[in-house]
Amino acid sequence: GENVEQHPSTLSVQEGDSAVIKCTYSDSASNYFPWYKQELGKRPQLIIDIRSNVGEKKDQRIAVTLNKTAKHFSLHITETQPEDSAVYFCAALWEGSARQLTFGSGTQLTVLP
Amino acid sequence: DVKVTQSSRYLVKRTGEKVFLECVQDMDHENMFWYRQDPGLGLRLIYFSYDVKMKEKGDIPEGYSVSREKKERFSLILESASTNQTSMYLCASSFSGRGGYTFGSGTRLTVV
Numbered sequence: 001g002e003n004v005e006q007h008p009s010t011l012s013v014q015e016g017d018s019a020v021i022k023c024t025y026s027d028s029a030s031n032y033f034p035w036y037k038q039e040l041g042k043r044p045q046l047i048i049d050i051r052s053n054v055g056e057k058k059d060q061r062i063a064v065t066l067n068k069t070a071k072h073f074s075l076h077i078t079e080t081q082p083e084d085s086a087v088y089f090c091a092a093l094w095e096g097s098a099r100q101l102t103f104g105s106g107t108q109l110t111v112l113p
Numbered sequence: 114d115v116k117v118t119q120s121s122r123y124l125v126k127r128t129g130e131k132v133f134l135e136c137v138q139d140m141d142h143e144n145m146f147w148y149r150q151d152p153g154l155g156l157r158l159i160y161f162s163y164d165v166k167m168k169e170k171g172d173i174p175e176g177y178s179v180s181r182e183k184k185e186r187f188s189l190i191l192e193s194a195s196t197n198q199t200s201m202y203l204c205a206s207s208f209s210g211r212g213g214y215t216f217g218s219g220t221r222l223t224v225v
Contacts, residue, residue: 032211032212032213034212034213034214036214036216042218043203043216043217043218043219044156044203044214044216045216046213046214046215049212049213089155089156093212099143099144099161099163099207099209100144100146100158100161101207101212101214103155103156104155105154105155106155106156
């Protein structure tokens with residue numbers, strides 16, 4: 001199976017600064033890595049994902065990087081805004097099952113005005 | 114635009130009651146999952162299903178069962194509700210091989 005560790009558990013940044021959340025995974029056979037954002041009282045929503053044949057992917061202010069050798073991937077948010085405040089979850093899909101995501105424990109991001 | 118629907122947003126039940134949480138998806142996904150979410154514990158997998166009438170235990174199946182009689186519907190059953198089952202319950206679904214989940218809005222269950 002797969003194990004995903006996520007750090008930090010809480011992160012506070014000033015509005016306009018960058019935020020970085022890191023995850024490590026255990027199984028080199030994992031090949032899909034999504035990130036979910038969960039605002040207070042709402043469902044987790046997919047914000048960006050990356051597959052193992054790509055090293056980096058960007059979508060406006062958010063980007064994800066993947067280092068397959070080191071087995072870690074990171075979420076980068078630039079020019080943070082108060083509406084970025086939420087819990088962020090990383091996840092990994094193990095190629096062996098191709099069905100079930102293993103989630104990290106989550107990071108509470110707070111953007112201070 | 115809602116694609117995964119959970120029947121109740123808030124639910125209050127008494128200890129010992131049998132509780133049904135319903136989840137319906139309209140995306141023809143093969144895979145469906147039930148998670149519970151508690152502060153500081155992240156998302157914990159209770160049960161999942163890859164096909165009709167198929168079910169597999171997740172990490173914390175004790176005290177729960179599931180039913181999947183139709184592809185679009187996956188029910189979570191608390192056979193005899195207890196106070197330690199007070200939690201937020203999230204349903205999700207996905208296509209095999211594509212990875213990404215779509216989550217429902219969640220059911221906040223309180224057992225008194």
